Amino acid sequence: MNALLQQLQDKQLIWLANQTEAPYEHCQSTGFPALDQLLGGGWPQHNVVELQSHGACAELQLISKALNHSGSELLQVWINPPAHLCAEYLLQQKRPLHQLIQLNTHRAADALWAAELCLKSGCCIDVLLWQNSLQLTQLKRLQLAAAQGQSQLYLFRPLQTGQQLLPWTLSLQLMPASTGLQIRILKRKGGWQQQDLLLPWAELYPQFIKPELQQRHSSYPPLSRVS
Amino acid sequence: MSAQMEFWLYLYFPQLQLDKLLLLQHNMPAGNDTTSLDLTAPLAIVGADHQLLQLNPAARQAGLTLGxxxxxxxxxxxxxxxxPHNAEQEQQQLQQLSQLLYQYCADIAxxxxxxxxxxxxxxxxLYGGAMQFWQQLQQVLQQAGYQYHFATAQQPLVARLLAQQRWDQFLLQPDKIQQQxxxxxxxxxxxxxxQQEQLQRLGLSQLGDLLTIPQAELVRRFGVDMLQYLQQLTGTKPALLQFIQPAEQFEQQLELLYEMERSDQLLAPLQHLFGLLQLYLQQRDQLAYQxxxxxxxxQQQQQQLQLHSAQGEYQSKEWLKLCQLQLEGLTLKKPVIQLKLILRRAGPRYAQYKTLFAGKQQLYSALQLLSLLQARLGKTQIKSPCLQNDLLPERANCYAAALEPQVSIEGKVAAVRPAFLVDPPLVLDAEQxxxxxxxxxxxxxxxxxxxHQSQHRDYYVGQNAQGQWLWLxxxxxxxxxxxxxGYFS
Incomplete structure (x- = not known):
């Protein structure tokens, strides 16, 4: 029996609980201490991270600090973003505009090809990709490319209803709640099941939500201000 | 051999057209078409007067002779x-050869x-001796792959006569040449x-016999043409030669051996063309951009492809990669019979820097990456955001060509701006x-x-029922x- 176990272990078919330490080699802090703690240090580096949300709920804000930390000489590529990019926002985030490229593709295959090329080129540091569906082989290719080019892919997808079958290193689901953003870990390599985290909106959008003012909301724009 | 003596080398290429076919066959993968020629079977190039001009070894073996x-x-x-003999194509090949040799010899006609x-x-x-120079030339000719015969002499005409007799001697000894x-x-x-007939009737059989006769006598009997011939032969009158100038522009054509219906078949002949381009660019220390x-x-149809490289490339493999991406998206309307490559824009070569200390392995530089993306996705699909000097968001935020340096705009950036803009702005209904x-x-x-187009707007940030953050x-x-x-994100 013991020989059989050994054989299985040699083929790496047995999962050992003590292998779960230090799931990622390098981490990049997210800038939110609570989230760092949840993820065990931050975003895994040189990898593919999935963020599931229905959009416009602070998903870029979560990775904003990681994007700012990246090297200044290298490119940032946005592939198929959902709307026009706002240059003022990017300047506010201290991104040099001429080192940021936006790609639009007609076909999903082209988007994946471009993402893979950018990832492995070595001259891009972060690639942001908006894509609805992804196959296992495609994900594997992207992960290899990211490791080869030492770059990072953030993949934005709508909320998926079915069961997660893809081997993500990290996959998060983002759901807006009334007081903040609810973050659930769908998949994390070598991690344990964790409680959901609620990040208050005031932490995510400090520029326009002041905690002390949060009590008094108005429901629609005051017409009295209009002359 | 004295320094002030003039010497000429004549290179004679007896079968340019046939050699070209052999070279092409060698470079391309074996044609699966039945229409392609079999170069191992007897093959002949025929002139306009139905005479055999060039023969391959198999044809010679079958007992055929030239003429x-x-x-x-x-x-x-x-x-x-x-x-059929193609004089125009041979002339082109000769031009190419002369351009190749121009790197080693200044005066070529x-x-x-x-x-x-x-x-x-x-x-x-310059070369410090005749043999060194000749070795250099031989090397180039070997690489070009054509059959050739040669001879040297003090007069171009003499060198020509001897080369066409396939003398194949590189000598700088006037007495031996005269003897020959x-x-x-x-x-x-x-x-x-x-004139040949007349001379034969006089009992002259060798050129030596002609040269011993006094010139004046010959001219009186045979006219001025004979005088000019003799003057060229003895070198008393310099030959009229037009020396070539290096080509100003790169423009190469390639006839395909058989019709190609799929675009991926084109890569092998294209490699040959890009190889020529690489040589051209290397010799001039240039980079090609377009x-x-x-x-x-x-049926005389033509399709054009524009190839761009933002960084500028000279290496054939880089151009082949860019070309491959464009060919993938191309459907050929009709089978291709000829390729033509023209260099549209080139510039001086400069050192290309790569990051050394970032600790990253760079496969491509940023500009190379841009060219690859543009080749597959099209030029308009790739852009960088850009800020204009305007207050209205829809006018302030626009796009510029990717990776181009932008004018910086003075002033503070507004604090509250969303990541994505809706253009044009949407009207929200009462329920929303x-x-x-x-x-x-x-x-x-x-x-x-x-x-006269004043705009006054009050901007708000709000959250809708789905919890999305909106800029209103x-x-x-x-x-x-x-x-x-816009949407905050």
């Missing part, structure tokens, strides 16, 4: 494959009967047929307005009052409407 008529050739070897005349004497000092010349039979002296590839197709939950605002923008504004001229301008 034979078509009828007797067909009688000897019925499966002989025939190709094209000759009408598939030959090149090179002036040796000025080059000998004098022994040359008169029928190979390239005199008009009528190429035009013409695909000439059956009811579900909104405003958090921030108003921020008033008044713009354009100095023109109310136009003061239409206070009942609420517009959605």
């Amino acid at each position: 034979m008529g078509l009828a007797s050739a067909a009688a000897l070897c019925h499966q002989l494959q025939l190709l 094209l000759q009408p009967d598939s030959g090149l005349v090179l002036k040796l004497s000025p080059m000998l000092a 010349l004098r022994a040359l039979p008169l029928q190979h002296a390239q005199l008009p047929a009528k 190429l035009e590839l013409g695909l000439l197709q059956r 307005q009811q579900q909104l939950h405003l958090c921030y605002g108003p921020e008033r923008l008044s713009s354009g009052w100095w023109q 504004f109310r136009d003061l001229q239409q206070p009942e409407l609420l517009y959605l301008q």
Whole structure:
């Protein structure tokens, strides 16, 4: 029996609980201490991270600090973003505009090809990709490319209803709640099941939500201000 | 051998067209078409007067000789494959050869009967001896892959006569050359047929016999033409030669051996063309930025491809990669029979820097990456965001060409701006307005009052029923409407 176990272990078919330490080699802090703690240090580096949300709920804000930390000489590529990019926002985030490229593709295959090329080129540091569906082989290719080019892919997808079958290193689901953003870990390599985290909106959008003012909301724009 | 003596080298290429076919066959993968020629079977190039001009080894073995008529050739070897002689193409090949040799010799002139005349004497000092120079030339000729014959002499005409007799000696000894010349039979002296006949009737059989007769006597009997011939032969009058100038522009054509219907088949012949381009660019220390590839197709149709490289490339493999990406998206309307590559834009080569200390392995530079993306996705699909000097968000935020340096705009960037903009702004209906939950605002923008298109807007940040963060504004001229301008993300 013991020989059989050994054989299985040699083929790496047995999962050992003590292998779960230090799931990622390098981490990049997210800038939110609570989230760092949840993820065990931050975003895994040189990898593919999935963020599931229905959009416009602070998903870029979560990775904003990681994007700012990246090297200044290298490119940032946005592939198929959902709307026009706002240059003022990017300047506010201290991104040099001429080192940021936006790609639009007609076909999903082209988007994946471009993402893979950018990832492995070595001259891009972060690639942001908006894509609805992804196959296992495609994900594997992207992960290899990211490791080869030492770059990072953030993949934005709508909320998926079915069961997660893809081997993500990290996959998060983002759901807006009334007081903040609810973050659930769908998949994390070598991690344990964790409680959901609620990040208050005031932490995510400090520029326009002041905690002390949060009590008094108005429901629609005051017409009295209009002359 | 004295330094002030003038020496000429004549290179004679007896079968340019046939050699080209052999070279192409060698470079390309074996044609699976039945239409392609079989170069191991007897093959002949036929001139306009139905004489065999060039023969491959198999044809020679079948007993065919040069100058034979078509009828007797067909009688000897019925499966002989025939190709019409293409003088224009041979002239082009000769031009290419001369451009190649121009790197090693300054004075080269094209000759009408598939030959090149090179002036040796000025080059000998540079190469430090005749043999070194000749070795260099031989190496180039070897690489070009054509059959050639050669001879040296003090006069271009003499070198030509000897080379066409396939003397194949590289000598700088006038007495030996003269000896060889004098022994040359008169029928190979390239005199008009009528004069040859007359000379033969006089009992002269070798060129040496002609040279011993006093010139004045010969001229009186044979006229001025003979005088000119003799003067060229003895070098008393310098030959009229037009030396070539290096090509100003790169433009190469390639006839395909068989019609190609799939675009991936084109890569092998393209590699040959890009190889020529690489040589051209290397010799001039240049980079190519833009190429035009013409695909000439059956029934005189043509398709054009524009190839761009933002960084500039000279290496054939890089251009092949860019070309491959464009060919993948191309459907050929008709089978391709000819390729034409033109260099449209080139510039001086400069050192290309790569990051050394970032600790990253760079496969491509940023500009190379851009070229690859543009080649597959199209030029318009790739852009960088850009800020204009305007207050209104839809005018301030626009796009510019990717990776180009941008003008920086003075002033502070506004604090609250969304990541994504909706263009044009959407009007929210009453129900959507009811579900909104405003958090921030108003921020008033008044713009354009100095023109006649003043805009006054109050901007708010709000959250809708789905929890999405929106950037909204109310136009003061239409206070009942609420517009959605962007999404925070």
